[in-house]
Amino acid sequence: MRPRPLALAAAIALLPLCAASLSVTAAQAATPNASAPRVALPNTVTPAVAHSQKQGDVPAAQQLSVAVSLKLRNTADLDKFLADVANPASANYGHYLTPAEFTARYAPTQADVDHVVAFLKSQGLTASVSANRQVIDAKGSNAQIAQAFGTHESAYYDASDAKQFFANDNAASLPADVAAIVDGVSGLNNKTVRTPELAKPNTSHPLATPSGYGPSQYDGAYNLNKVGADGTGVKVALWEFDGYTASNLSTYDKQYGLTGPAPTTVPVDGQSYDSAPGDGQGEVELDSEIISGVAPKATQLVYEAPNSDQGEIDMAAKIVADDQVSVISISWGGCEPDTTQSSMTAVDTSFKQAAAEGISVYSASGDDGSRDCTRSTSGASVKSVDFPGSDTYVTSVGGTNLQVSGTSYSSESAWSTAGGGVSTVFAKPSWQTGTGVSGTMRTVPDVSSNADPNSGFAIYTQGTSGPAWQQYGGTSAAAPLWSGFTALFNQKAAAAGKANLGQANPALYAVANSSSYGTSFHDVKTGANQDFKAGTGYDQVTGWGTPVADALTTALLGGGGTTGGNTVTVTNPGTQSGTVGTAVSLQVKGADSASGQTLTYTATGLPAGLSISSTGLITGTPTAAGTSSVTVTAKDATGATGSATFGFTVATGSTGCTPAQLLGNAGFETGTAAPWTASTGVVDNSSSEAAHSGSWKAWLDGYGSTHTDTVSQSVTIPAGCKATFSFWLHVDTAETGTTAYDKLAVTANGTNLATYSNVNASTGYVQKSFDLSSYAGQTVTLKFTGTEDSSLQTSFVIDDTAVNVG
Template sequence: MRLRKLVAAAVPLPALLCLSVAGVANADPLVALSGNAAPLAASARSGDVAAEQQIPAALSLKLHNQQALARFLTDVQDPASPQYHRFLSPEQFTAAFGPTQAEADQAVNFLKRSGAQGIEVSGNRQAITFSATAGQLESAFHTRIGNYTDTVTGRKFYANDSAPELPASVSAVVDSVVGLDNHAVKHHAKPAQAPRAVKPVTPAILKTAYGTSGLSATGAGVNVGFVEFDGYQKSDITAYDKKYSLKAGSVSTVSVNGANYDSSPGDGETEVDLDIEVVHALAAPANDYVYEAPNSNAGELAMYQKIASDKKVSVVSISWGSCEAAEGSAAANSVDKALATGTAEGISYFAAAGDDGTTDCARQTGSKSQAVDFPASSPNVSGVGGTQLTVNSSNGYSSETTWNDGASGGAGGGGISTIFAAPSWQSKQSTTKRKVPDVAGDAAKGSAYTIISGGQTGNVWGTSGAAPLWAGFAALQNEVHKGGLGNLNAKFYSIGNGSSYGSGFHDVTTGNNTFNGTTGFSAGKGYDQTTGWGSFNGSGLSTLIG
């Protein structure tokens, strides 16, 4: 249209070319995506990534009506609101807040023009995963991709040199580009055999000590999801159930982006077994959906979006994560949108707060500065810290202290987020940034979990056991209260700040999570950044959740 008008005006050819080029450029200028600079790219650069190297990546698309979504997430957990527990279906969420089909098509067409392969759009249209060569990514996003070496740990990784740039028409629908760096490989607690467990915990001990044996619920009819980046052998789960005479529901693997590790699990197998078996300890009849994805930021995003768009589960246990500095704000905020989607649909998420005290980046970047783990730091997740559980001769609850086994065993994670603002329900604890953890559970060597993995029975520990412990309790609550409960943090903080706190929680008042020579936080009366509000008193908290 513009060209025909210019020709009609008989503009001289050189001027015509200048005006045409300028018109095209101004029509769709490049826009840098704020907050999308690569994390840790200040490390030593050692040259360009080979142009032909294949790199998995993803686009996270923008949500609509985000202020209305924030209000809904508050109202859906407010007993005084007409919206209380009126959760949305995935279709309702997408219609109200999600990207339109036209917006998703626009992003897909951009990727196709850029040469991307294997393009997959999440069911809710919020994420688009793909693969492309480094050269194609550099051309599409106008940034060089270099090889880097972490100057502290010596770990080699690739990363974009600058924030990606997109044509304005595409940036209008895209929030972030995820996966241009591969520093943030998701880690787990590396649970290992505990040689000096004082009294390893079994299903009978956990049910008695944490007060769930008297509940009129088993988890039957509830679906629990697991976030995993490795596989498991069903024979181990079956053997665990048989050992403790547990009548279990079904266990199914859900492959994300083609990942399925079950035929040959790696060193994360014990982690996956621990997650599933601890949920079985409290709520064996629940049905398990084990989501397995590639261990990358793109795989992580695809997994959380699939959990939300599938809406097969109402409780999710998470024991894998990254310290916030390694994850980066773009990737964290992209996943947080998926978590917000799930909570709007009634899903409850529980994530391990980490096993490195307040130095969550120590194993990933070598930094011993205070840092917290993601996704436990997401406001849409209940972050779970660690305790040392002591029971009496009848397996009843005796006491708990903050888990801190020192350098040989780890310490419960806790601290202050650098990415997320304090949510409204945490206003009495913080008016600036989100604090973690929210709650806690058994995680210590001395009260390690007895599990079966690789055909062997052993005792393992870490907040990787505390997260599925809470997920198992939430599964029981789904049955008791006849449906999904969504983000339980608002309820937890309301109880914690009220007069009934002592009947719902075991307040942990001793110990600290000082670790790696970095001063941490000390437990005390009420909320603290070692164990949150503490562990659950099953029957008491069940009544208060109602």
Template sequence: MTKQPVSGTDKIHPEGAKCIGACDPGEQIEVVVMLRRKDAEGFRQMMARIDAGEAPAQSVSREEFDKRFGASDEDVEKIKQFAAQYGLAVVRADPSTRSVVLKGSIDAFQKAFDVKLERFQHHNIGEYRGRTGPVNVPDDIHDAVTAVLGLDSKPQARPHFRFRPPFKPLRGVTPASFSPVDLARLYAFPDSDGAGECIAIVELGGGYRDSDLSAYFSKLGVKAPNVVAVSVDSAKNAPTGNPNGPDGEVTLDIEIAGAVAPGARIAVYFAPNSDAGFVDAVNRAIHDNTNKPSVVSISWGGPESNWSSQSISAFNDVLQSAAALGVTVCAASGDSGSSDGVGDGADHVDFPASSPYVLGCGGTSVTATAQGITQEVVWNDGDQGGAGGGGVSGVFALPAWQTGLQVARAGGRQTPLAKRGVPDVAGDASPITGYEVLIDGDDTVVGGTSAVAPLWAALIARINAINGSPSGFVNPKLYKAAAAFRDITKGDNGSFAAASGWDACTGLGSPDGGKIAAALAPAAGHARVKASQ
């Protein structure tokens, strides 16, 4: 049987990774095989209308989407036969998410996909399972397979949150802290508790404790939201008791979203921290017919340069599905400024925030009184304190709704934006002016763009509840509504500077919630698609 490589599967190992030995051939692992869409041409035409802002927020119902754009039964059956041939078990085969999860020994997967799996060590991410060579599949399924994820276990993303540092802040900034309710008021969020909506939160480790949540919302005087944990690929809500680890991310995401939209259901999707887990979590969330989220909050990510082209392509394909289904996806733009923490002296942006189908959420530093915000600048607390991620994608083309924009660079030079610019929007992110949260029993103050993603997700949930319909893919509408933002014109994130209008530090700016709601009001004739929503 002849085999061909799956496009984009030339593996990228992080610089400094060293092979330290063979894997146990008998070790059991799970791998996600992604499949092509039925009616790919119909989907391409629909996405062209969505990209141009010409389609209703929810272009098709979930039921119609699955029928037209899921995987074919024939392709799923081919993968099942392929699995049986190599002694691999089918854990889940789901045409709607176009994914088949296979389980088996490392030895069986090496033979099935003609790869060599070995153990690697890296100074930053520790030990992981990696592979050598492209992933190969038999000729008869090659056209059907778009990605094979999970053969390697390299941690794909990091959480984008930061605790308030113990050192003295730069530029004489006076430390302050806000509850999420305070920030919703300062940003003039419209009156709503998000009732009837579901906010999906994607997490790649750690967990939350019910005791933290009940104590936090009780202290705030806010009705505790309904929080449900959803297991993806065997991961689950598993708090470690260490607030400095992923527990901090999980808990602050829930507390921020829940405080701002307490009437919404909060569905937390726990997945392994790998490209397979990350992609599968978002895919499962947008196709979840039980919880039916209308908005997804993602506070994890990694530099585009750390992703294989296969992984980015598979993830972006899922994000396109979200846009078609009317699900808004908010993602943190990163906490390491214009370098995104890569350390090679070049500029980098964070993915998935850099996807053109995501609302990339950048960071500011806020000074406020009881009367309102008195100053808001780009979040940049220096090397120790972090800075908002932003810049120009090295992967994605310039979206139609960013055409004609300029990139302001530190030092004053402006150049035309040539590819996807990040972020799109911003909000308070500096730990010096951070969010009051309760993590693993401790009251603390946190910042990071990971706080901005759930803040914006909760704003979208409020607006969806008011409209009785999803806002959907909001980027084209928001770029036509510059007056709905507080324009941030001071500061830089390293290589890029704030400027009038859009910039690569804070995007369009921070929200004027009522004006954002007006900008996202359903257009006449764009009625809600009721079937199976």
């Protein structure tokens, strides 16, 4: 162990500042039963902990409430059902499940729920189970929570937004038999909150009369008034973290001559804000008024939840368990990097149930362009997208600047701060295909509508001195507009004896990839956000564009005669494989329900070097290794289309690479860091920690106080080469138990390869290795980052590194 500086005393000196605002104490009871075998739950620590200042302990008696999310069963079967229920060629198309049917097929068993509840109660916690058996809310003191989940709650200060919060320092853990049932635990911090995606013009001020577009203008511009529906018989859920004033909504309706059911509030976790709405009131009233303007006779259920991870999870579970609505409108979100991934997973589980039940979900794409973290912790330098819009089962709605002539469409361009980009969490789904769609991860938005506050909507809401007219924009205006459109569609579908739209994206992308695209959407081709430009077809600013609602309704219903009712199916050839430099020949076949039709084939996602003929023959010679998601689409003369998606993996084959080791000073034996970049004192030859070989090594941390050490080096991996990164690691610690207090992160170009901690301590060195072949042809920076908390040392000793290619 290295000599300890006075960092611990300094940390204690900070406690009075924290105590003044967060009632923290100087000590917290140790977690009992620390020796029991436990399994850590990944992604249960808020990312904000990594760059915030710890200021003390949360009092042991402070009451906390968490949401324990449980794993679904039969997930492969669920994935197939969700694909089939959205596929017109499937016998399951439109045959949605009831909540009871979903629970019986896919929810955790009652025995599993009882097992987790029994564990929680054995720890002194109270437990209540959601109606769909997917979430258990557990409540108790901080000491009880710490005992149950193997966590330690600390007070933190985040200088980036000048806010104090509490959070768990380490990942939650559970006994192995309980952890096998649990997906994650949320609510261990109060850092993560959702913000409204709402924008005002720079000159915005309360007005005595409406300013901005009213229903006649946006309904007319998007042909919403030509659908021939008003939302009668359809229920829409508003996903809210604040409340509204009913008289403001009725004033809006009266101004525009709208009549329909008054909204009904549905409290979640006992939360109802309507008696004293907060700063988010304008968001709630914007959502409600836009939906009223599009579908005035639709019934609005306003779900109001605590603004927290747990509140969001509980709201999602309640909406799908209630199964009262066919549309959910969401105008609150947060950037993916600042959101705990276990919480996203829990909400995604409910969105899967929504898709199974035939519920469409629309969410604002964000108002900070392709840098969605601009106003949050990670900051404007990070390319990021907004959750929950990035979720696979959600339709993300971007923003435009709409110009009208009277009540008719004139022109449209992308709003410069409309959210859009590439998810780092969700993979690209099979239905996300078409001109402009690329990559392997989900991209957003999917569609768009007016959102620029300078072409904004007239909204009646609370002003600085009372209710008044405001001109609002933001993608939080675009999401409810599309939700209102879907209410109109579902009314028309019911009248035609057809199913709800359900998960909208598979159907929307099918129309966008058909001959109906030009008549069903306004393709917005001008404008940009920070990193992406609008253009022909799909783009990451406006998606496929904005609705031509009457034509889109016809296309979605399958009417209009453009395809003659034909059904085209493509036979899926199954997963394919090839080798770089070896020719490929694959015939893809399709069929048409109508006789005498000739099919023309196209494909997206083909490996480099391959192409498809109009007859469906894929040929060529692969030029690069990797795995692609290939979608082949066949179209007949009437415009009817069908598609199949399959994986295509290309192996490296004979690379011709000259075997080599690329790292410089791989064993640190020069006695200096170069060409490594290292913290002071990391390259070391002292006898306190032995090298794996030779005399020198890299020794990170070991101070027994709050400390961070790094060592990194960049190498260029030749194109086409296989590459393996390896090193020898020794972890020496004074910590005890199974809680990860001190950590070593190993990254490649910022992507985490592995994380080790004091829990990985051993008496000798252990070799670790990672495949870096995916970085062939690139320069990759390999970095070790060791972080140590305020007490009890942990040393991470690294030696004999290598990047071998061949």
